[in-house]
Amino acid sequence: MAQVRDVAALAGVSPATVSNALNHPSKVSPDTFARIQAAIDELGYIRNDAARQLRAGTNRAIGMIVLDIGNPFFTDVARGVEDVLLDQQRPLILGNSAQQPARETNYLDLFEQQRMDGVLITPVGDVLDRLRRLRDRGTSVVLVDRMTRAKEFSSVALDDKMGGRIATEHLLATGRERIVFIGGPAKITQVKTRLAAARLAVEQHGGAAELTFVETDAMNAEAGRAGVEQLLALPAKQRPDAVFAANDLIALGVLQALTLAGLRVPDDIAIIGYDDIDFAASAAIPLSSVRQPAHDMGSVAARTLIGVIADPAGSKVQHVTLKPQLVVRRSTGG
Amino acid sequence: MAQVRDVAALAGVSPATVSNALNHPSKVSPDTFARIQAAIDELGYIRNDAARQLRAGTNRAIGMIVLDIGNPFFTDVARGVEDVLLDQQRPLILGNSAQQPARETNYLDLFEQQRMDGVLITPVGDVLDRLRRLRDRGTSVVLVDRMTRAKEFSSVALDDKMGGRIATEHLLATGRERIVFIGGPAKITQVKTRLAAARLAVEQHGGAAELTFVETDAMNAEAGRAGVEQLLALPAKQRPDAVFAANDLIALGVLQALTLAGLRVPDDIAIIGYDDIDFAASAAIPLSSVRQPAHDMGSVAARTLIGVIADPAGSKVQHVTLKPQLVVRRSTGG
Numbered sequence: 001m002a003q004v005r006d007v008a009a010l011a012g013v014s015p016a017t018v019s020n021a022l023n024h025p026s027k028v029s030p031d032t033f034a035r036i037q038a039a040i041d042e043l044g045y046i047r048n049d050a051a052r053q054l055r056a057g058t059n060r061a062i063g064m065i066v067l068d069i070g071n072p073f074f075t076d077v078a079r080g081v082e083d084v085l086l087d088q089q090r091p092l093i094l095g096n097s098a099q100q101p102a103r104e105t106n107y108l109d110l111f112e113q114q115r116m117d118g119v120l121i122t123p124v125g126d127v128l129d130r131l132r133r134l135r136d137r138g139t140s141v142v143l144v145d146r147m148t149r150a151k152e153f154s155s156v157a158l159d160d161k162m163g164g165r166i167a168t169e170h171l172l173a174t175g176r177e178r179i180v181f182i183g184g185p186a187k188i189t190q191v192k193t194r195l196a197a198a199r200l201a202v203e204q205h206g207g208a209a210e211l212t213f214v215e216t217d218a219m220n221a222e223a224g225r226a227g228v229e230q231l232l233a234l235p236a237k238q239r240p241d242a243v244f245a246a247n248d249l250i251a252l253g254v255l256q257a258l259t260l261a262g263l264r265v266p267d268d269i270a271i272i273g274y275d276d277i278d279f280a281a282s283a284a285i286p287l288s289s290v291r292q293p294a295h296d297m298g299s300v301a302a303r304t305l306i307g308v309i310a311d312p313a314g315s316k317v318q319h320v321t322l323k324p325q326l327v328v329r330r331s332t333g334g
Numbered sequence: 335m336a337q338v339r340d341v342a343a344l345a346g347v348s349p350a351t352v353s354n355a356l357n358h359p360s361k362v363s364p365d366t367f368a369r370i371q372a373a374i375d376e377l378g379y380i381r382n383d384a385a386r387q388l389r390a391g392t393n394r395a396i397g398m399i400v401l402d403i404g405n406p407f408f409t410d411v412a413r414g415v416e417d418v419l420l421d422q423q424r425p426l427i428l429g430n431s432a433q434q435p436a437r438e439t440n441y442l443d444l445f446e447q448q449r450m451d452g453v454l455i456t457p458v459g460d461v462l463d464r465l466r467r468l469r470d471r472g473t474s475v476v477l478v479d480r481m482t483r484a485k486e487f488s489s490v491a492l493d494d495k496m497g498g499r500i501a502t503e504h505l506l507a508t509g510r511e512r513i514v515f516i517g518g519p520a521k522i523t524q525v526k527t528r529l530a531a532a533r534l535a536v537e538q539h540g541g542a543a544e545l546t547f548v549e550t551d552a553m554n555a556e557a558g559r560a561g562v563e564q565l566l567a568l569p570a571k572q573r574p575d576a577v578f579a580a581n582d583l584i585a586l587g588v589l590q591a592l593t594l595a596g597l598r599v600p601d602d603i604a605i606i607g608y609d610d611i612d613f614a615a616s617a618a619i620p621l622s623s624v625r626q627p628a629h630d631m632g633s634v635a636a637r638t639l640i641g642v643i644a645d646p647a648g649s650k651v652q653h654v655t656l657k658p659q660l661v662v663r664r665s666t667g668g
Contacts, residue, residue, distance in 0.1 A: 072404060075404055090431070091444045113380060282555035283618060
């Protein structure tokens with residue numbers, strides 16, 4: 001396989017000049033650069049990233065650990081990251097923790113062994129010490145969609161308080177009074193924050209409005225269906241007139257269970273979801289939702305990370321919070 | 335940062351023994367291994383994969399290029415790959431071509447620069463020459479879900495002919511006679527094969543049964559909605575009594591458009607999709623579908639690739655075809 005010295009010989013320059021052309025093209029005259037490029041093409045030389053990585057001590061790849069690659073919300077975030085990294089010629093190594101701390105640790109081990117330049121993570125387990133160690137060994141870290149108690153890592157998150165409030169205010173403004181919030185487990189930060197904001201909005205609205213909480217054991221369609229079973233067991237008069245689902249997957253399960261039970265959406269019961277994944281707009285009754293700027297969050301996180309990598313000591317810790325947006329569709333009468 | 339020689343000194347062994355413990359643990363006695371492990375922990379030594387990679391000439395990571403990371407079918411395949419690779423301590427570098435040849439080439443460039451051990455690809459452009467070059471430079475290649483004219487690379491694919499046939503036979507067996515196939519563009523291999531198999535099944539059934547083809551410009555929910563608009567323009571008597579959608583995303587769009595137009599599924603029109611993504615089962619009217627063993631396909635592809643990597647010259651080229659399965663739900667009267 002062709003080496004730098006072969007390229008240098010064919011181009012009639014020193015190996016150091018070839019190295020400059022590869023790493024600092026502006027230091028080389030256009031003529032020389034063209035000669036070197038022609039030699040590279042002719043010899044089929046490929047720069048060996050392993051050698052460069054060894055000299056630099058790090059790996060240009062960026063590692064990313066997401067909670068659930070089966071949820072389109074996270075693939076939207078990953079696409080936002082990927083769009084930025086592709087421009088930078090940095091490959092994205094995507095790991096799916098599937099919400100299991102053991103898988104998360106496994107990926108962190110791999111990333112540490114690979115001495116990557118940077119890691120984006122939505123933590124599931126208690127990994128703060130691991131992240132500190134990564135950072136101390138030269139890997140930059142940015143948190144995505146989840147804050148930790150420690151504010152020492154830059155983070156990009158979404159404003160769940162605002163999301164919970166605008167969804168609930170929309171239901172109240174369209175005349176709904178008996179709202180049920182379906183989601184869980186309750187200890188998940190997003191569920192906790194959205195529910196608290198919904199409660200506050202109902203209190204501030206006053207009058208006859210009330211909010212009930214049906215806790216689920218997961219954030220998927222099956223959990224939504226199970227949640228509806230509890231509602232259907234109630235006497236018709238006590239049934240809610242609106243469901244606020246903690247995410248769109250739950251909302252899709254709620255829509256299915258209500259449809260199969262012969263209830264009309266939105267006439268009998270309105271539904272609003274959260275995330276605005278593509279499947280919300282293409283549901284049989286298009287679902288209202290709270291749009292999360294998932295793709296933007298990925299892009300902002302990737303750009304923040306690239307800033308930290310460029311200047312690990314100098315870059316200030318930043319906590320960016322992106323705002324969600326109400327999307328009204330037919331499931332709430334839109 | 336701690337080096338192998340520091341570990342060796344602390345454990346009271348030679349550097350070669352430390353190297354054996356890291357690379358061939360069975361060559362080292364349990365006692366020695368425990369001493370070395372303790373030294374590694376105490377010093378915080380981390381093996382440098384860049385150095386190892388440089389010596390070996392390749393990178394343990396596996397690159398994978400998928401067509402559309404927003405389609406759950408492909409994330410299911412990726413999860414199947416990931417489950418196998420995680421056991422092998424090999425990171426997965428996932429790239430999304432988004433069906434754009436330029437993005438595909440970009441990822442192949444990165445994978446070539448990184449000198450990866452292996453690449454899994456569902457090709458979109460004409461990349462046969464690129465794949466040959468990758469292979470000649472020591473990167474093993476396995477094709478996923480798509481055959482090329484050249485049979486020189488091992489591949490794992492799905493039996494679309496069988497899938498097209500069983501979906502159509504199911505519609506005919508439940509008394510449907512005017513079937514419309516919605517999907518496209520027609521040049522996509524999967525669309526072509528499924529449609530041809532559907533036509534054949536209708537011909538063999540004989541009688542009054544007929545099949546019409548409505549070509550779409552994409553394989554998503556929006557295309558399904560657009561396809562239904564053409565059907566709704568027909569006089570009621572000429573309307574089909576069944577839709578065979580080329581994938582589940584299209585089927586979801588069809589279900590939505592029919593529901594919003596006041597048509598009943600399955601009473602007026604039955605729908606069957608293809609892939610059996612999670613969203614098919616959780617649609618408002620649960621969708622019948624052709625289940626593709628996506629996760630299995632990913633696992634088989636990963637294991638095939640690992641076999642080729644272990645013995646690039648000796649391993650026989652293999653073409654595995656996995657069988658789909660009919661899943662009957664309410665949208666076809668199940």
